[in-house]
Amino acid sequence: MGKIMSIANQKGGVGKTTSSVNLSACLAYLGNKVLLVDIDPQGNATSGVGINKADMNQCIYNVLVEDLPAAEVCVPTSVENLDIIPATIQLAGAEIELVPTISREIRLKKALDEVRDRYDYIIIDCPPSLGLLTLNALTSSDSVLIPVQCEYYALEGLSQLLNTIRLVQKHLNRDLMIEGVLLTMLDARTNLGIQVIEEVKKYFQDKVYNSIIPRNVRLGEAPSYGQPIITYDPKSKGAEVYLELAKEVMANGTRVG
Ligand code: ADP
Numbered sequence: 001m002g003k004i005m006s007i008a009n010q011k012g013g014v015g016k017t018t019s020s021v022n023l024s025a026c027l028a029y030l031g032n033k034v035l036l037v038d039i040d041p042q043g044n045a046t047s048g049v050g051i052n053k054a055d056m057n058q059c060i061y062n063v064l065v066e067d068l069p070a071a072e073v074c075v076p077t078s079v080e081n082l083d084i085i086p087a088t089i090q091l092a093g094a095e096i097e098l099v100p101t102i103s104r105e106i107r108l109k110k111a112l113d114e115v116r117d118r119y120d121y122i123i124i125d126c127p128p129s130l131g132l133l134t135l136n137a138l139t140s141s142d143s144v145l146i147p148v149q150c151e152y153y154a155l156e157g158l159s160q161l162l163n164t165i166r167l168v169q170k171h172l173n174r175d176l177m178i179e180g181v182l183l184t185m186l187d188a189r190t191n192l193g194i195q196v197i198e199e200v201k202k203y204f205q206d207k208v209y210n211s212i213i214p215r216n217v218r219l220g221e222a223p224s225y226g227q228p229i230i231t232y233d234p235k236s237k238g239a240e241v242y243l244e245l246a247k248e249v250m251a252n253g254t255r256v257g
């Protein structure tokens with residue numbers, strides 16, 4: 001059974017999608033069977049692995065709202081060992097359409113449980129909110145990986161996320177753990193970065209990954225070529241650090257139970 005991890009933070013632009021795509025691709029590169037699940041209506045993870053959203057007749061929306069089996073929506077990507085369940089703009093309606101439905105918080109869990117034994121890792125790229133889509137992700141997951149951008153007020157807003165995690169633990173998924181905290185977009189030229197690292201480490205202690213993602217031009221460019229960094233520019237600093245992160249994640253255990 002594969003380990004299911006949500007990549008979540010209700011702040012936008014902190015590196016959730018970049019980390020979902022590149023951690024998934026690096027885990028696949030290291031020989032794991034990986035499924036990336038895009039549950040952000042913006043579909044950036046989907047286009048980030050080279051899937052043309054306009055060509056998709058069905059996506060995670062049909063799984064969540066219409067009970068389509070997850071296996072019918074999984075598509076292979078250009079990266080060996082990496083599949084994706086894509087998101088299209090159709091998913092934008094799901095947050096509201098799910099409200100009156102039965103077991104609305106556990107729909108993703110039910111769907112992923114059906115495909116879980118085919119993968120070593122299932123990684124869910126969450127939208128920038130703490131609504132029903134993120135709740136579905138947290139309810140499905142063994143753990144949550146929290147990207148934190150190296151900037152002023154890095155910790156601000158995280159209490160809301162931690163509170164949501166506690167509520168999910170209490171009511172929906174007792175076993176949910178914090179997988180790790182990933183510092184992203186570090187600008188090595190400033191002292192600010194160092195201060196933020198210290199502050200985040202003080203708060204999250206050994207949950208903080210040793211791998212810290214630098215601000216890297218190639219990482220920012222790769223999505224527009226529909227490629228993860230490991231194929232777009234395998235020699236870049238971004239590729240090197242996401243590969244290190246993948247090794248740290250693997251060292252933390254492949255599966256539960
Ligand atoms: P989120 O999913 O949390 O909204 P993204 O991963 O989409 O955040 O990142 C926001 C923007 O910053 C994107 O344009 C992305 O390409 C860029 N970006 C993310 N991480 C880096 C990085 N380490 N270096 C340079 N650009 C980055």
Ligand code: MG
Nearest residue numbers: 016017040044
């Ligand atoms: Mg995103």
